[in-house]
Amino acid sequence: MGRLIKSNVYYRLPVVNNLFACIMKKAVFFDRDGTILSLVYDKNHGIVRTPLSPREVEFMPHIVSLCKKIKSKGYKLFILSNQPDIGLGRITQKTFNAIQNNLESYFAKYDIAFDGYYYCFHHPYAKIAPYKKMCVCRKPNPGLLFQAAKEHNIDLINSWMIGDGVNDVLAGHKAGCKTILIANNLESGHLSLATKHLKNTKPDYIVKKLKEILSII
Numbered sequence: 001m002g003r004l005i006k007s008n009v010y011y012r013l014p015v016v017n018n019l020f021a022c023i024m025k026k027a028v029f030f031d032r033d034g035t036i037l038s039l040v041y042d043k044n045h046g047i048v049r050t051p052l053s054p055r056e057v058e059f060m061p062h063i064v065s066l067c068k069k070i071k072s073k074g075y076k077l078f079i080l081s082n083q084p085d086i087g088l089g090r091i092t093q094k095t096f097n098a099i100q101n102n103l104e105s106y107f108a109k110y111d112i113a114f115d116g117y118y119y120c121f122h123h124p125y126a127k128i129a130p131y132k133k134m135c136v137c138r139k140p141n142p143g144l145l146f147q148a149a150k151e152h153n154i155d156l157i158n159s160w161m162i163g164d165g166v167n168d169v170l171a172g173h174k175a176g177c178k179t180i181l182i183a184n185n186l187e188s189g190h191l192s193l194a195t196k197h198l199k200n201t202k203p204d205y206i207v208k209k210l211k212e213i214l215s216i217i
């Protein structure tokens with residue numbers, strides 16, 4: 001009797017596996033700053049930084065056509081981003097929400113809805129208690145990718161992580177995704193610096209502009 005049940009289990013396994021493969025979805029995970037939103041040149045400090053107010057929100061060229069293409073190919077769409085600025089006391093939760101609303105309403109105008117937003121608000125040196133933490137979700141850790149995959153049944157092997165930072169490539173690679181590095185500032189040595197930090201981890205593609213991704217995915 002025991003034998004019979006056992007062979008039954010073996011017989012059924014491939015069927016179950018195929019079923020899971022069918023249900024699982026592929027996804028494209030985008031970083032936010034420097035990937036979806038343009039970085040801001042802060043002339044007071046002579047640096048390029050993330051937008052710190054809704055007025056500073058501008059969108060990267062070709063992001064709309066890229067998101068439309070990705071959706072049309074059956075990918076789910078996510079934003080995965082480190083956002084330590086609340087914890088570091090640079091912006092309030094209210095400002096963060098205003099930036100988020102700005103982002104969502106911009107894409108809504110083009111009939112694009114992201115399937116999820118996954119933000120890590122932690123930072124090892126955060127000034128505000130709940131955010132001061134060594135967490136598993138801050139990229140280059142892959143925690144946000146695993147969380148999104150679990151909640152949306154994502155097949156990470158057939159998914160992409162796209163970002164302008166070394167941390168995006170490392171997190172995507174650790175999660176088993178294909179990765180694209182946007183190195184839009186080649187003149188300033190961005191790429192050579194990125195390659196140095198990546199060590200043995202190679203992005204699958206390095207592009208200068210989002211437009212180039214249209215022919216990759």
Ligand SMILES: [Mg+2]
Pocket residue numbers: 031032033034035163164165
């Ligand atoms: Mg970025």
Ligand SMILES: [Zn+2]
Pocket residue numbers: 120121122135136137138
């Ligand atoms: Zn975190």
